[in-house]
Amino acid sequence: DTEVTQTPKHLVMGMTNKKSLKCEQHMGHRAMYWYKQKAKKPPELMFVYSYEKLSINESVPSRFSPECPNSSLLNLHLHALQPEDSALYLCASSQADYGYTFGSGTRLTVV
Amino acid sequence: KNEVEQSPQNLTAQEGEFITINCSYSVGISALHWLQQHPGGGIVSLFMLSSGKKKHGRLIATINIQEKHSSLHITASHPRDSAVYICAGITGNQFYFGTGTSLTVIP
Numbered sequence: 001d002t003e004v005t006q007t008p009k010h011l012v013m014g015m016t017n018k019k020s021l022k023c024e025q026h027m028g029h030r031a032m033y034w035y036k037q038k039a040k041k042p043p044e045l046m047f048v049y050s051y052e053k054l055s056i057n058e059s060v061p062s063r064f065s066p067e068c069p070n071s072s073l074l075n076l077h078l079h080a081l082q083p084e085d086s087a088l089y090l091c092a093s094s095q096a097d098y099g100y101t102f103g104s105g106t107r108l109t110v111v
Numbered sequence: 112k113n114e115v116e117q118s119p120q121n122l123t124a125q126e127g128e129f130i131t132i133n134c135s136y137s138v139g140i141s142a143l144h145w146l147q148q149h150p151g152g153g154i155v156s157l158f159m160l161s162s163g164k165k166k167h168g169r170l171i172a173t174i175n176i177q178e179k180h181s182s183l184h185i186t187a188s189h190p191r192d193s194a195v196y197i198c199a200g201i202t203g204n205q206f207y208f209g210t211g212t213s214l215t216v217i218p
Contacts, residue, residue, distance in 0.1 A: 006153075031204055042197060042208035043154070056204060090154060100144060100201070104153030 006103035023074040023091030032074040035090040117209035130185040134198035146197040
């Protein structure tokens with residue numbers, strides 16, 4: 001298995017909703033990442049988990065809450081989002097410099 | 112100034128043309144990725160380079176560490192190559208993304 005699987009692919013949520021994005025990989029990668037990408041912009045790093053511990057939090061608002069239950073799973077819990085949080089959320093994983101693998105993303109729309 | 116600069120920002124080519132996208136970086140990196148993203152889609156890693164040259168099908172990527180410069184070449188371009196191509200430098204867990212080159216190949 002050489003993929004990073006993200007679910008759901010599309011999500012529409014209201015500003016009072018609570019939802020979660022899920023990311024899964026079975027390549028044994030020990031670093032996992034959440035990125036946010038707005039249209040026509042490069043991805044922006046949000047969080048990095050290394051060996052299941054949060055190692056980088058790029059000053060992301062607390063309405064985004066990451067969780068790494070085990071070495072294969074990465075979640076992003078969403079609560080009280082704003083319309084400007086609508087974006088493509090990408091998950092990636094890596095192992096040292098052996099390469100990065102990105103998921104296909106979750107297209108989030110906040111209404 | 113961005114740590115990773117790409118050129119051109121937009122590129123339109125006729126099917127069959129040879130295409131070159133350039134990337135220059137100003138930070139120390141351990142490797143450089145070329146990434147492809149189709150409209151509305153996820154990112155696919157095309158190459159990871161730390162030196163020299165790599166080839167995969169019609170795609171060729173080169174890197175010159177001394178000059179901090181990399182190029183992505185597409186031979187015999189095809190409409191399905193239309194996408195955004197992003198170069199990204201890597202050091203540790205930190206990615207430095209270029210702003211991307213939007214490529215359109217016209218039949």
